[in-house]
Amino acid sequence: MKKTVCLTAGLLTTLLCCTPAAAATGVGTSGVPLWLCIPFAGLLLSIAVFPLVKPEWWDKNKGKAVIFWSLLFVVPFAFTNGIGESATVTLECLINDYLTFIVLLFGLFCVSGNITLEGDLVGSPRVNVLILALGTLLSSCIGTTGASMLMVRPLIKINSWRKRKSQTMIFFIFLISNIGGCLTPMGDPPLLMGFMRGVPFFWSLRLLPILLFNMTVLLFIYYHIDRRAYMKDIAEGRKPDISKPGTHVRICGAHNFFFLLLIVLAVILSGVLPTLPAFQDASGAARGLHIGSVTLSFSSMIEISLILLVAWLSFRTTDVTVRTKNHFTWSAIAEVAVLFAGIFITMQPALMLLKTSGGELGLTHPAQMFWATGALSSFLDNTPTYLVFLTTAGSLGFAQGMVTTVGTVPVKMLTAISCGAVFMGASTYIGNAPNFMVKSISDENGIRMPSFFRYMLWSICILLPVFLLDTLLFFM
């Protein structure tokens, strides 16, 4: 308990110090007082602490906690900035950020839940390393969320004979849910934003050496950790069923891969369509459906419709036994939907402070950009964080480098910002949406996942040294 309190205090301090310029004055230059970040910190602490101290209460009341912390931001914000501004900010984040986010997650969750692996492949350190490596590379093709949802159940299934398997899911989050998404704009939303701002589509492939380095180091560490766990499992007398000769692996619901590709296509369309004249009005703003002062763009509506249609088709065309074998339930997506609604709303003041103060941070070196983007991406949405630092870098007046719509950014700096945003989402459960999904699905299937703080301890002990190596090798 004492440890939890110390970690809690540390997390609170970190969050409040996320925006240094504002921290110095107590009021951000956007007119957003720093104390408005307290609901965000409070919500994160609730997510971290309540499952430890009052798990059953949290299970039943997390929705109420989310509403409480959200109101604790919305109402005071209405007092300081006006009811209209407060309503606009809330609607903007719910409609333009949260809605597309959760629909994408929902679609991938549904489609991947309709694909199951049948067979007798046995989860061992070697097989797990192969699957993690495959999934990491797949992340850049179908996105970190897509790859995570697709790979998580087969990995759980082949390791079902084992007792110690949480380390596998932790490294799954590190590699497949985060780091693997760095190679293409399809991999992770920040890179898609970069693509929309003039970074060439295949530019991110230049991050391959960094990805390979991180993959190699992490998989090496993982192999040795998992090997120890594997030895302990065997020593306890656990053994897989290998009585049948040969390995037979069969994928049920394989037609859903086509639906998965359609979802990836929908995501790409959401990035490409807004740049077309047909989707812009005379002033260049996105055309769409006006809800109050907020516009839900036609491109987003197309993305949402396509994903929902695909999810529906996936359910209609797949036998229910596939979902039963997959232990498909709505709990994981429901938990993520509720918690991330609160996270999206309450993180608004922190994002506003970041947008206004990002340029005043005095960051001019790639290593600084890597750590600043990464540290904030660990807790905040990595897409706006990426954009803030990309814009900051673009405004520094460099003459050489990648020419983007926000200015010229040196390649090394763009690399650092991209890696920071993508890699360090793995630092916490809330750093990237698939992290929490993987945790929830694992929790539901008999895997004892670490608590919020214990997971952070894993990331500090393993990821931090790897990121330090990245800094020395690639960003100095």
Place this chain on the structure above:
Amino acid sequence: MDQNREKIMELATRLYDLDAEVYRCLGSSLGRVYTGRRDDCIESLAALMSGGRQTYMLRSELALVGNMARTIPDKASYVRVMAQYDQILKEIQALPDTFGKVDIVDKDRVQLNWIDLKNRFSENDHLIICIGRTQGCAGTDIGFALADALKINFYDTEIFSSVRKRLESEQDNAPDSIGSDVYPFLNPNPPQGHPTLPQLMANFNRYHGLLREDAVFFNESDLICNMAKKEDFVVMGRCADVVLANNRIPHISVFITAPFELRVQRIMETHGLDRKRASRLLRQLDRRRSSYYHFYTGRKWGDPVNYDLCLNSACYGIEKSVELIARMINQQIDPPAQA
């Protein structure tokens, strides 16, 4: 104390059965909380319930069962299962903090002892003697002589490999090159060079993605357990003591060694090697046996705490060592024939 033990066992059984019921209701294929053998899981659960210091682990496992139970889609099953879950939870919470008494006796090990077995277990249990040994201490000779004296079967590495090989060949109707080459240090003519990619792929497919050594260990473990249900025997090595203990099959474990210098001399004589090569061979083989045993059991090879009896064969010689072990297990043996 017995009542407490009974209560704990009853609770552990109910929790195990509840987990199975939850898994059945869900129809999932992703694995349940307690995936090991029923008896082992119940014993482990009972141990958790008895040990006051490990309540956090018990709570954590209960939570995992609860997590799964809460996702049961069928309302009636959900209500029924959750009622059972709540009842078990209450009863576990009502348990006193510690039930265990401070004693030097390791109950699990005692249950596996033949001496104890004679008094407590049915006559259907077989006499199984697991012998671990250092290279050159005449352990294999002692094991063979003991089996002969007790008129029971003897399985050493080579015999074991050939039995397993035959079974595997029957199983998938394909010739198998696995034998002592799995343990190259036991093979006088180990295969040269690295396996080719097709060979690696074939092995990957054949052994379900496991390393060949691991797959062989699992198959041998099954074989030992199956044989233990059918016959009395002496088995050399193969981590048989731990495999049987994990499967709660009564046996007696013996470790035989001798001073290094005497073992070197014996190897020099039996293998016709010079001192340097004999010493190197002994160290190499001991190291490999040690790492094999440690890898598959998590225990230290040759550590007296892991065995019922440790023996310095140099103090007794082969014949007297056999007599000593037989006396320990209190079996009548025929006097050795006079030369």
